[in-house]
Amino acid sequence: MPNIFSSIENIRFNIFELHKIQDILNSEYYQDHDEESLDMVLSSVMDVAEKDMYPVFREMDEKPAYYEDGKVIIHPAVDKMLKIATDNGWLGSHFDYDDGGSRVPMMLSGAASYIMACANNNVGGYIGLTAGAANLIITFGTQELKDLYVPKMLSGDWTGTMALTEPQAGSSLSDITTKAIPQEDGSYKIVGQKIFISGGDGPNVDNIIHLTLARIEGAPAGTKGISLFVVPKNRISADGSLEDNDVITAGDFQKMGQKGYSTVHLSYGEKNNCHGWMVGVENRGLAHMFQMMNGARLDVGLTAAGVATAAYYHSLQYAKERPQGRKLSKDGTKDVSQQQTTIINHPDVRRMLLLQKSVIEGAFSLITECYKLEDQERILEGEAKEEAHLLLELLTPMAKTYPAEMGQVAITNGLQIYGGYGFCTEFPLQQYYRDIRIMSLYEGTTGIQSLDLLGRKVTMQNGRAMQILTQRISETMAASASYDDLKPYAAKLQAKLEMVQEVMTYLLPFAMKGDYEKYLADASIFMQMASNIVIAWQWLKMGVAAKEILLTKSKVGLASSFYESKIETMKYYYKYELPKVDACKEILTNPEDVTLSKSAEANILFS
């Protein structure tokens, strides 16, 4: 029986046929891998996802992580998965050989994480954060720090976290107050509070390594005075043994979803005995941390896509099995003597299923595109490398936000397909509905991502990244011109691209004259518009790839119906989703100020 949470066929299509990982494998850096061996990795991950992860998905919700006697207790499946991930070399598989990795392309590593997210989104975070924290030490840490920490993290003996948020400093990291006091031995005493630390306690490991942002005494105010530190739960003594490092789990957060994934409050230095070691350059901590944050943002987008994917396959199966109502006859009546039809035959149910399919497959394609750019950034040189970097910078906030926001819409529609059963805890859709809600909150809220997109990414290097994106979209439109039935969709996409130009022509003058509040007031609407177009680009790409394969039969691994379904879903997207760009444009170019404080004080707006 096929699994009910994902499709290995769709993953293979994305990696091998659509985004053509072979382009990456042709490089010297990745020459030790080929498609066959990478497919074997995917199959192995899927095996584990089916046997060890999905079976405990519901149970981890019903028996959440909890705080007791100063520590957090989590489901034992996490320890088992950590062992499987490390025994099989998955944790940090994308690292270089010298750093304990296997030089696996990010495209593949991302696909493996996606499978895990589809199967059970409570587990992957422990693995992903440990890899991210280790990567920060590898990139910016001294050799001594690398030798001390990275091998133990990759072996799964220790796990890792990122510790940024404080009670008074969430989205506004410039306000963090955790202190780092220099010591004679080169370490720093750390004192402060960190909250919402994912995976901050719980795994049955000897040590947890918190990559922590703190402010060295006397450092400048704001983000330019933040440094990055390795702060282990247990510090390493001269003889190699571990001793308590005065990092206390002060409590946990009970949440509406992702209940198996611990979220804790850490208190550093209550006994003035917490030591940290600086990673990278003093006062450049936030810039260093962005490496991990950018990776984590793609991870969140990927996880959101995974959660929505699992919800889609559940609702699809339900729609195929649930008999309800009858097809209308030509005179508009129903013949109640006939057997009921399954609900997948009702157009409105099909619309909801296609909505889900277009969102999840579009989102996964966009994220795979981003991982390919990350791989290209590593292997390319000169201008091509710079282009890959800029485009990745531009796409990352969208790759985080679109799956997180539209994934919620997709799951709502999946739940709707279940009717009243969708609202019942006996059925899984309500869990997916709750689990995905965090995705638009952590690792930068949708508001923060939107400000990043419009405020920084669109304008960086005088709009160079936007030019590269436009060029790439134009290349896809040119490729689609080979197929008459795809041409109308390319034309629609071109028209929406021109709308973005109109919006920027309207907005940019506000930025140029220093009215940034006006420029950024509707950044979230701009995010919706830009993401919608970028996903439309992905769907046109999928349409072109499917057409090529159907006509050439260059691959026989998947059935023709798989590729035909891609083209049909593309049509859905262009009919039902892409037109929403028009509404965004109307809002963004409407001169009326409604939310700006200068036009309406809060006490007038909300009296």
Added chain:
Amino acid sequence: MNSLVCISKTPETTAKISFNDNNSQFDTEGVQFIMNPYDEWYALVRALEAKEQHGGEVTVINVGPASNDVVIRKALAIGADKAVRVDTEANDAFQVASEIANYAKTGNFDLIYLGKETIDYNGAELGAMIAELLDIAYISFASKMEVDGNVAKIERDIEGGIEVVEVQTPFVISAAKGLAEQRIPNMRGIMMAKRKPLEVVPSSSVQAKVSVKEYKLPEMKSGVKLVDPDNMDELVRLLSEEAKVI
């Protein structure tokens, strides 16, 4: 202890099965193939365990075309030391058994492993044929094995229970569930697999004795009937008169 493990390529368990050429050929369009699970999960892994306990070498053998190399590489990734593919399209079990037996004669194998059956044709014929062709013992449906020197104590699944037998090497063993626990190939194994030897040997030109004339799919099962929970009488009537299970 040197082992030869016979591996087959079978359609993935969820593949949609259809036929062409007047229902005489299996239609492979859109079908994903895997290593036969009984060969992979139990036969191969038990051979690897034996190697880990007693030393020696594990060779896997497949009879088929180059497209089978994917599953052979997986066996190498899981831990086999080397592989052999007899380059021919076999048409029946006798042809496959003869090719394997002919190859086995060229080596010094203490044990020849294979799954208790393939999940596509479910013939369960190969083990007995190989043993006969090599004139050695055959132990079928083994669910547990302990090896001490050149003597193996084996538990066999039989109807309603277990039979315990003892046998001297060399012998052929068909692996059932329980003989070992599935292993997945790790990153190191996958990367090493490409560097391990995969020898392609020509067919010994054995002819098949059986040819397939036609395949027939089972009749479609009737649709699900939903019975109102308040109408237990109707449920009992259906179970009695239609399903005939009570």
